[in-house]
Amino acid sequence: MKGSMIKKSVIFTIAMLSLLLISNFAxxxxxxxxxxxxxxxxxxxxxxxxxxxxxxxxxxxxxxxxFPDVPxxxxxxxxxxxxxxxxxxxxxxxxxxxxxKMRAEGFTHVAVQSLHTIAGEEYHDLRKxxxxxxxxxxxxxxxxxxxxxxxxxxxxxxxxxxxKNTPKDRKTGEAVVLMGHGTPHPANAFYAALMxxxxxxxxxxxxxxxxxxxxxxxxxSLMLKSKIKKAYLMPFMSVAGDHAKNDMAGDExxxxxxxxxxxxxxxxxxxxxxxxFEDFVNIWIEHIKIVIAHF
Ligand code: CO
Numbered sequence: 580m581k582g583s584m585i586k587k588s589v590i591f592t593i594a595m596l597s598l599l600l601i602s603n604f605a606x607x608x609x610x611x612x613x614x615x616x617x618x619x620x621x622x623x624x625x626x627x628x629x630x631x632x633x634x635x636x637x638x639x640x641x642x643x644x645x646f647p648d649v650p651x652x653x654x655x656x657x658x659x660x661x662x663x664x665x666x667x668x669x670x671x672x673x674x675x676x677x678x679x680k681m682r683a684e685g686f687t688h689v690a691v692q693s694l695h696t697i698a699g700e701e702y703h704d705l706r707k708x709x710x711x712x713x714x715x716x717x718x719x720x721x722x723x724x725x726x727x728x729x730x731x732x733x734x735x736x737x738x739x740x741x742x743k744n745t746p747k748d749r750k751t752g753e754a755v756v757l758m759g760h761g762t763p764h765p766a767n768a769f770y771a772a773l774m775x776x777x778x779x780x781x782x783x784x785x786x787x788x789x790x791x792x793x794x795x796x797x798x799x800s801l802m803l804k805s806k807i808k809k810a811y812l813m814p815f816m817s818v819a820g821d822h823a824k825n826d827m828a829g830d831e832x833x834x835x836x837x838x839x840x841x842x843x844x845x846x847x848x849x850x851x852x853x854x855x856f857e858d859f860v861n862i863w864i865e866h867i868k869i870v871i872a873h874f
Contacts, residue, residue, distance in 0.1 A: 615719075617874060618650050618686040619867060622674050623694040623817065624701055625655030627663040631818035634854035638694060638817075641860045642867065649690075649871075652677055656701050675708045678721065682712075687719045690870040694817055694863060695726040696853070697769045699762040702726050720874055724866035727817075727853070728769055733862055738777050740858035741784065746811050746849065754783040754807040754844075756798060757815035758827045758835060761791020770815075783807065786815065787835075789826050795835050799842055809845040812836060817859075818852035 619642060623635065635653075642651050654677040655661050661671050672680065674691070681689055691709050695702045709723040728737050745755045759770045771793060774786035783805065787798040802810065812835055814823035827835045828848035836846045853859040 613685065613687055615688065616684075616686045617648075617688040617871070618652060618681055618690070619646060620652045620654060620674065620677055620681065620689055620691045621694055622654045622656060622677075622691060622705055625657045625660035625664075625671065626818050626820040627660050627667075628818070628820040628824070630824070630850065631820040631852065634818040634852040638854050638860055638863065641857070641864060642692075645864050646867070646871070652681060656705065674705055675711075678708070678712050682717050688874045689718055689721045690724060690867050690874075691721060692724040692863060692867050692870070693726040694854070696759065696816060697728050697762070697766045698726050699760075699764040699766045702766075703764070722870045722873055724863070724870045726866075727859065727862050728773065729866075734773065734776055736862050736865075737773065737859070738780065740853075740856065740862070741777060742780060743858055744856050745781075745784070745813075746847075749811060750809075752783070752806075752808065754785060754802060754805070754810040755781075756802075756810050756812050756835065756839070757784070757786045758812065758822065759786060759788040759791070759815040760822065761788025761794075763791070767791040785810075789822050795838055799839060799844075802839070802844060803842060807844055809847070810839060812839075812846055812848040814850070814852055816852055817854040819850040819855075820852070823848075823850055823852070 621638065621642060639651065653671060654674040655671045656674060658673065661673065664671055678689065691705070693702050693705055706723055709721055712718060712721045725733070728734060741757065749755065761767055761770065767788070770786050770788050770791065777784045777786065785798045785801060787793050787795055812827050814827060816822060825831065825834065828850060829836065831837065836848055839846050
């Protein structure tokens with residue numbers, strides 16, 4: 580269903596852009612050369628939670644500071660979130676609509692930056708959209724930047740960022756449990772890969788997922804094996820939104836806090852998304868720099 584919706588909106592955008600392109604080709608035949616205009620399009624899944632806005636504001640601020648001469652635009656990939664926000668009067672575009680608008684505003688080079696954590700389903704949907712704009716022409720360059728955790732170099736940076744931002748008052752033997760989103764996409768393997776690499780440096784840091792592997796039961800047995808008595812729970816998602824508040828730190832029986840507490844592990848949730856920390860945001864910013872270096 581999601582795929583066909585994307586297809587429809589891409590087709591719609593192609594139709595809109597065709598009109599734009601016809602006028603553009605007409606200009607080209609008259610020898611007009613368009614002035615170079617560079618832009619950045621930040622693309623997140625989106626969230627309607629108030630608590631998530633801190634993360635988006637932080638990324639926005641840091642991106643504008645790193646690229647003071649380049650206009651920064653936003654798009655959300657989730658149509659459910661966009662519809663919810665629209666009812667509150669907050670209009671956010673889908674990435675294909677944002678790109679069509681940027682094309683109409685005369686941008687020639689666009690760095691589309693995925694604000695996802697791994698290259699899962701949403702990232703690959705975004706690749707298709709950027710690919711469609713490349714096929715159509717119209718921009719001189721439209722390039723998609725990797726999500727946060729893509730290359731081994733990123734992985735090293737993510738491990739460092741986690742180690743640097745774990746609670747300062749954590750005592751020996753206390754654990755940190757990171758809650759990733761998880762996905763049926765093959766990129767889900769990144770979570771276990773991250774846990775392997777981080778445990779080489781700190782064996783009491785665990786990485787689980789809400790919707791993929793490893794799940795909380797896997798993490799719980801590892802923690803019991805290590806005789807963990809206390810754990811800090813932190814989202815490993817850009818925002819501390821619905822999953823962090825409910826699935827991680829909620830009082831419901833099936834929240835991670837409840838499951839671990841029941842197993843005799845005292846839990847202290849920290850409701851802060853990765854995008855609230857400079858070290859994680861810098862990884863996305865580095866990826867934008869790589870894209871802009873290809874303009
Ligand atoms: Co979710």
